[in-house]
Structures are given as C-alpha cells and as structure tokens.
Amino acid sequence: MNQNMPTQLVIGCFIALSCAPWWVYSQNGDNRTLVNMTLVRNASVLGAYCLDGSLPAYHLDRGFGAGARNWLLQFEGGGWCNDIPSCLERAKTHRGSTRFMNKLEVFSGILSNNASLNPDFYNWNRVKLRYCDGASFAGDAKFDNGTSLLYFRGQRIWRAIIQDLLPKGLGQARKALLSGCSAGGLASFLHCDNLTNYLPKNTSVKCLSDAGFFLDERDISLNHSMRSFYESLISLHGVEQNLDKSCTGFRYYPAQCFFPQYALKYIRTPFFVLNSAYDVYQFHHILVPPSADPKGHWYHCKLNPAACNAAQIRILQGSVSSANSFRKIQKRYAFGIEFLLPAFQKRRDVHKFLLCSLSKRVARNMVCC
Structure with missing residues (x-):
C-alpha cells in the first residue's frame, strides 16, 4: 500500500463485506462455518465485564496454510445504550451479557473460510469480538446504586480479549486487520492505533470500518440529536478518558472525538472506510430521529424510500453533501475516496441502493493487505 495514503475513504454500498451475512448465505446455500465461543476466563483480573457482570467472549476460527500467521479481528456491532434504563434493559x-449469546456463531462474509467468497482472508485467523458493553468497546466506569449494578467496561474488554489472543498466535502476527460493522465499525476507529502497541513492530497492521462512519450533523429540526446522544453515552460510560488525546486536546467539545469524522485525521495506522451515503441507521436516527418528527410525517418514507415525497427526496439528496465534504479531507490529508452512491431518486427500485454490494475489484483494492 502507498504509505503516503494512509486512509482510503470509501462511501459506497452498505452490505459489502462484514455486514448482512444473509447475503452471503443466499450465495452459499447451507455451507456455513459455526465457531465456538471462547470466554475470557481471566478477564476478571482486569475488571473486564459485560454490562451484567458476565465474562466477555470471542469466537476464533484458526487460519491455515499461507494465512496461518495473519489475523483478522472483527468487532461485533449492535447499537449503544446512553442511560441507566436502556443499559439495564440491554x-x-x-x-x-454473554449469558444470552449464541455459543456457536456463524462466520460469513469477511469471516468466511470459503475461498471463493472471501479470497483475501479465508485462511487467516479470524476472530469475532462479541459486543456486550454498549459503548463500542470504549467505556471504563461502573454504576451501583445499591439496587442495580452495571459495568461499563468496554475498554477493559478490548484489552482482555487482545491479551488472551496474544499467546494464541496474535503476538507473532505477520499481518493484522482490525475491522468492525456499525457500532463495531466505530470501535475500529477508536482502537486502530492501540492494536499496534500489542504487536511486533514489523507486523503490517491496517483497519477497516464497515458502516461505522456516523456523522455529527444536524437533523431535520436543526438539532444535533446524535451529538447529544453520544455526549450522554460518553458521560455515563466514562469514555472520554479513552479517546485520542491528540483529538480531545484540539476539539472544543472533546466528546466530538467519538465521531469518526473528527477522530480519523489523528489515526496513524492505514485505515479503510466503507460506508453508504444512504445508511439506514443514519437516515432514521441522525437525519430524521423520532424526536425531530413527532407527527410522523416521515413514517412512510422511512419504511420505504419509494414513498418519499419530492421535498423529502431533496432533503435526502442534500444529506449526501456531508459525505461529499470529505473530498476536502482527501486533498488535505491524502485520504482516497473511491466512489459514492448515485443520486437518490424517487423510483420503484430505489430501495436497491440499500442492497448493493461491492465489486470484487473494489473490495480487493480496498482491503487486500
């Protein structure tokens, strides 16, 4: 990879590599890999617990052949909790909680061991880091009011899993790719550089975020709903202490460094970003959150983009300007932008924008180490 271009920003199809395993199933029939869960038994020494106090876990499928010393780590996604009631429910x-997780996990997409579906990583050591902290593996706090007890220990979970994997071969890795989807994609931004601290200096380390580029943008009522959500999350989970100090020292609002658009410029490790210009989560929770549409004017549009009226289409088209603005980052920081989705149009098959997949050529150029 060109060392003068540490980051490839690819704003494209939503389900390309690590998200939407159903797409892979449809291509692969019943040929699926089931991988056992591994509990991190010594996690309690580090105080690393899931929200409910259970031990954290991961799934490891061993590499073989030429990929035996290469490692792919994938953060599981699954949203966040930003207050005590939602975290108690979570x-x-x-x-x-790992108590309620499947003990066998399907490995598909970028985790598949099928060479025809996953030609670049099928024979690598592939690891899925289970998500049970509610803050993208970034918190370090605890809530105890005498009645309820919650552990916000995502940062410790990350450390415990990595330390458990080091003697299993990760410590001798030749190549390593840290990836994640959605909330896990956000975690890959937060921990990309930190991974290099655990590995030999000659290890080739790169990172990938799939559908994790959540934007700090105003919603249709001109409020920063997502920023407010993240600020409450960061305060509750004790995340700020674990954010990049180079970023937090520069931003007037340190909590903004939880957003990839601010954190990205401080990441030194080669980074690839894959994101849809019309990401469903961002449409429903950042552009048009429930608080911004109390009368439900966007209800049908959110269910089916083909039902959007002309004014709504214009707003959706305008939201793409946020993605286009990252061309400025490309010029200043030598980040590469591969492609964007075509203009959002009102047509019967518009929902296909959310169901597209990367071509093998683009995917290979983006993530091949």
Whole structure:
C-alpha cells in the first residue's frame, strides 16, 4: 500500500463485506462455518465485564496454510445504550451479557473460510469480538446504586480479549486487520492505533470500518440529536478518558472525538472506510430521529424510500453533501475516496441502493493487505 495514503475513504454500498451475512448465505446455500465461543476466563483480573457482570467472549476460527500467521479481528456491532434504563434493559439481552449469546456463531462474509467468497482472508485467523458493553468497546466506569449494578467496561474488554489472543498466535502476527460493522465499525476507529502497541513492530497492521462512519450533523429540526446522544453515552460510560488525546486536546467539545469524522485525521495506522451515503441507521436516527418528527410525517418514507415525497427526496439528496465534504479531507490529508452512491431518486427500485454490494475489484483494492 502507498504509505503516503494512509486512509482510503470509501462511501459506497452498505452490505459489502462484514455486514448482512444473509447475503452471503443466499450465495452459499447451507455451507456455513459455526465457531465456538471462547470466554475470557481471566478477564476478571482486569475488571473486564459485560454490562451484567458476565465474562466477555470471542469466537476464533484458526487460519491455515499461507494465512496461518495473519489475523483478522472483527468487532461485533449492535447499537449503544446512553442511560441507566436502556443499559439495564440491554444487560438482559445478548447485547449486554454473554449469558444470552449464541455459543456457536456463524462466520460469513469477511469471516468466511470459503475461498471463493472471501479470497483475501479465508485462511487467516479470524476472530469475532462479541459486543456486550454498549459503548463500542470504549467505556471504563461502573454504576451501583445499591439496587442495580452495571459495568461499563468496554475498554477493559478490548484489552482482555487482545491479551488472551496474544499467546494464541496474535503476538507473532505477520499481518493484522482490525475491522468492525456499525457500532463495531466505530470501535475500529477508536482502537486502530492501540492494536499496534500489542504487536511486533514489523507486523503490517491496517483497519477497516464497515458502516461505522456516523456523522455529527444536524437533523431535520436543526438539532444535533446524535451529538447529544453520544455526549450522554460518553458521560455515563466514562469514555472520554479513552479517546485520542491528540483529538480531545484540539476539539472544543472533546466528546466530538467519538465521531469518526473528527477522530480519523489523528489515526496513524492505514485505515479503510466503507460506508453508504444512504445508511439506514443514519437516515432514521441522525437525519430524521423520532424526536425531530413527532407527527410522523416521515413514517412512510422511512419504511420505504419509494414513498418519499419530492421535498423529502431533496432533503435526502442534500444529506449526501456531508459525505461529499470529505473530498476536502482527501486533498488535505491524502485520504482516497473511491466512489459514492448515485443520486437518490424517487423510483420503484430505489430501495436497491440499500442492497448493493461491492465489486470484487473494489473490495480487493480496498482491503487486500
């Protein structure tokens, strides 16, 4: 890879590599890899717990052949919790406790061991880091009011899993790719540089975020709903102490460094970003969150883009300007932008924008180490 271009920013199809395993199933029939869960038994020494106090976990499928010393680590996604009630509810689910997680996990997409579906990584050591902290593996706090107890220990979970993997071969990796989808894609921004601290200096390390480039933008009512959400999350989980100091020292609002658009310029490790210009989550929660549409004018449009009226289409088209603005980053920081989705149009098959996939050529150029 060209060392003068540390980051490739690819704003494209939403389900290309690590998201939407159903797409892979449809191409692969019943040929799926099931991988056992590994609990991190010594995590308690580090105080690394899921929200409910259960031990963190991961799934490891061993590499072989030429890929035996290469590692692909994928953060699981699954949203966030930003207040005590939502975190208490989350702690009762597989998003907050390994007690409720499937002990066997399907490995597909970028985690597949099928060479025809995953030619670049099929024979690597592939690891899925289970998500149970509610803050993209970034918090370090605890809530205890005498009645309820919650652990906000995502940062410690990250450290515990990595330390568990080091003696299993990660410590001798030749190549390593840290990836993630959605909230896990955000985690890849937060931990990309940190991974290099655990690995030999001659290890080739790169990072990939799939559908994790959440934007700090105003919603249709001109409020910063997502910023407010993240600020409450950061305060509750004790995240700020774990954000990049180079970023937090520069921003007037340190919490903004939880947003990839601000954190990216401080990441030194080669980074690839894959994101849809019409990401469903960002449409529903950043551009048109429920608080900005109390009368439900956007209800049908959010269910089916083909039902959007002309004014709504214009707003959606305008939201792409936020993605286009990162061309300025390309000029200043030598970040490469591969492609954008075509203009959002009102037509019967518009929903296909959310179902496209990267060509093998683009995918290979983007993530091949």
